[in-house]
Amino acid sequence: MVCHNRFAKIQGKVILIWIAVLLVCVLMYDVRSYAVTSYQISGGNYVLMTDNVNVYAVRYNGNEINASIVKKNECRNVTFSVLGTVKNLTVNNNYIYALSADSGKIVLNQYSVKNDSVYHYTLDTDSINSAYRFCVSDDRVCFMTNDIADTFVCLNLYGEKVYSFSVGEEIIDYTINNSDGQFYLFGRNNIYRTDIRQNANPECILSTVDMRTGITISDNVIFDYSGNMTDMNTKTFLSSKIQGERNGCMINGHYCKYTNGGIEVFESEDCHYVAYPINYGMHAQMCSKDNVAYLLSDSGKLAVVSSEEFTFRQYEEDTVVDDNPSSLPDNHSSTVNPVTNNPSQNTAYSNRYSSAENINDDEEFSINGYRVDADRNIIWDIPDGTTIAVFKKNITKGHYQLEFRNKNNTVKTSGKLGTGYTMAVKDGDAVVEIYRISVKAELTGEGNVNFNDLKLQCYYVMRCGDLDDLQYVASDLNYDGLVDSRDIMRLARKINL
DSSP: OHHHHHHHHHHHHHHHHHHHHHHHHHHHHHHHHHHEEEEEOSSSOOEEEEOSSOEEEEEEETTEEEEEEEETTEEEEEEEEOSSEEEEEEEETTEEEEEEEETTEEEEEEEETTTTEEEEEEOSOSOOOTTOOEEEETTEEEEESSSSOOEEEEEETTSOEEEEEEOSSOEEEEEEETTTTEEEEEESSEEEEEOGGGTOOOEEEEEOSSOOSOEEEETTEEEETTSEEEETTTTEEEEOOOOOTTOEEEETTEEEEEETEEEEEESSSSOEEEEEEEOOOTTOEEEEETTEEEEEOTTSEEEEEEGGGSOOOOOTTSSSOOSOTTOOOTTOOOSSOTTTTOGGGOGGGTTBOSSOOOGGGOTTOEEOSSEEETTTTEEEEEOTTOBHHHHHHTEEOTTOEEEEEOTTOOEESSSBOOTTOEEEEEETTEEEEEEEEEETTOOSSSSOOSHHHHHHHHHHHTTSSOOOHHHHHHHOTTSSSOOSHHHHHHHHHHTTO
16 A cells, blocks of 8 residues: 555656646747747858848858848748859848959949849949958948058949048948948047948047957947947947957847857946857857847857847846845735745744844945845845855955855755755844845755756646745746746756756
């Protein structure tokens, strides 16, 4: 009889696990079917570009051009030939442009995405930089006349010269900002802007000595190949130290850079985090259009990732989440009452100060790098795997001492933090304050993120179980104030399910 009961319990546990797995698979399919799309582009050596209409992966060889024209839900592959030997490419306004050399002449080749036709125009110039670097904005073609000069020539699409200008310093790179069609020039000491469609001369808009290499522009933010970002709207300069060509863009107003293993969001030089984990190799290119990220690997794998898939942190100025993270929805029936579970009532600390001032007002003590719900003394948004030793390095404790206890009230001096831990701030033998700890994605309190955490999350979503307020905060992986299928999908992906 004992063996039968034991077998029945094991069998029931297996059934529950498979139900959870099935739910995760269904939810992942439902979410990922529209939030993430992947394509495989044959071959390699593609360059990722975007204009005001499409995203393109393009390459050339001799007089032949291969292009994958990508929108969120479709990818169309085209191949076309041009006159002469292709030297360089760009895109603008639903066209692919190629400059080629043909019998000593410079030819502008224009491919129409809309009607799948190619047009050829011989340029009225024989002077161009050795890389054939050029830009197109509507009906204007602009390029530097040689490699060391600061002189630019602008022609119409028929190859006829319209006007020229110079800026008075060496220009490193130049590009078109697709959001407004303006022509940006990146010099050794300054950034210039002009509207070549209006035959305008450039104006200096910002001085910089930190940006040194090629550039791309996304939503009025300049990303250089050395990892620097300059926001032209706010005149903000950030250094990500993530080098690479064409690997930066804006998503939902956030500065994003791809690095091996994920897309990082930079809020400052010292504050950045992975908002979307993905490994496309060291040299993947990234751009964005309409708040959708496009990521291209060296092997031709192209991921189209909706901003809904990104885990952006929310702060006090946002309306979705504030520093009271587990303000539970009306339909959430927590097994732990946030009032009766107040850590001040923990019997392990019977000598707690009864009339102490709030330690949050003590300039000698501060919690750095983590988020704090001061109303309920919850420290949250702690990365999983954080050890007590690492955590303590982010606490400025002054003359106070710190004591950690796990969810079973056992004093811990080392090891990984888990959800349900407490941190007592002590002044000698007296307890001044007690904080409760919520570790992101870790629900069991054991310190490791695994299938057991996913089960608890699934049980809650299926209404077969409940979460206390610390677990609820740890489960909200996209910071929207809810625990739902999107959080399950993120946790399943995190544990490689």
